[in-house]
Amino acid sequence: SYVLTQPPSVSVAPGKTASITCGGNNIGIKSVHWHQQKPGQAPVLVIYYDSDRPSGIPERFSGSKSANTATLTISRVEAGDEADYYCQVWDGSSDAGVFGGGTKLTVL
Amino acid sequence: QVQLVESGGGVVQPGRSLRLSCAASGFTFSSYAIHWVRQAPGKGLEWVAVLSYDGSYKYYADSVRGRFTISRDNSKNTLYLQMNSLRAEDTAVYYCARVYSGYDSGSPIDHWGQGTLVSVSS
Numbered sequence: 001s002y003v004l005t006q007p008p009s010v011s012v013a014p015g016k017t018a019s020i021t022c023g024g025n026n027i028g029i030k031s032v033h034w035h036q037q038k039p040g041q042a043p044v045l046v047i048y049y050d051s052d053r054p055s056g057i058p059e060r061f062s063g064s065k066s067a068n069t070a071t072l073t074i075s076r077v078e079a080g081d082e083a084d085y086y087c088q089v090w091d092g093s094s095d096a097g098v099f100g101g102g103t104k105l106t107v108l
Numbered sequence: 109q110v111q112l113v114e115s116g117g118g119v120v121q122p123g124r125s126l127r128l129s130c131a132a133s134g135f136t137f138s139s140y141a142i143h144w145v146r147q148a149p150g151k152g153l154e155w156v157a158v159l160s161y162d163g164s165y166k167y168y169a170d171s172v173r174g175r176f177t178i179s180r181d182n183s184k185n186t187l188y189l190q191m192n193s194l195r196a197e198d199t200a201v202y203y204c205a206r207v208y209s210g211y212d213s214g215s216p217i218d219h220w221g222q223g224t225l226v227s228v229s230s
Contacts (some may be wrong), residue, residue, distance in 0.1 A: 045219075096167060099153040
């Protein structure tokens with residue numbers, strides 16, 4: 001089955017830039033989506049189709065992708081961005097949804 | 109606005125069954141594929157199953173295939189998850205989640221319910 005690998009944690013100071021990676025074999029040919037989950041809440045989509053941003057999501061959130069790594073970048077990080085972030089793909093070869101293990105973003 | 113409301117969770121003994129429901133509103137339910145995703149306490153998100161907009165095809169995670177059944181009633185705007193032979197490792201919050209592009213089960217999840225907790229314990 002397809003595996004997505006994320007770092008367990010990322011720390012960043014307020015106002016700085018945070019980068020959260022998501023690795024997967026040939027992830028470059030898949031569409032990658034990112035979800036934010038704050039404690040006790042349901043997830044929220046923040047980036048879809050690698051780099052598109054849903055309405056209501058600040059422009060500080062952006063996404064990019066290379067051959068084997070997708071990256072969620074949060075610019076000018078705020079305390080309210082502290083959350084768990086999950087990457088997600090659909091694996092067409094096995095007809096299954098796949099989530100990365102999640103990355104806890106800590107704002108120092 | 110899009111709303112997904114899960115219900116049916118609770119405490120159940122190992123080996124028993126439970127049926128979850130997901131009531132949808134604010135969009136044309138019959139035009140969208142819907143997923144079930146679960147999250148064990150303190151753990152990450154785990155995809156469980158997806159059902160196409162018309163119920164014609166469904167896919168399951170290996171961990172639940174043969175024990176869980178996803179279904180829908182488009183006349184009632186409701187998605188179901190029948191869970192049989194429950195195990196302790198099925199303990200989790202279960203979310204239903206709508207896809208962005210209704211007819212494409214592989215499109216991103218763009219709306220989530222608030223979840224319902226299932227606890228499997230003797």
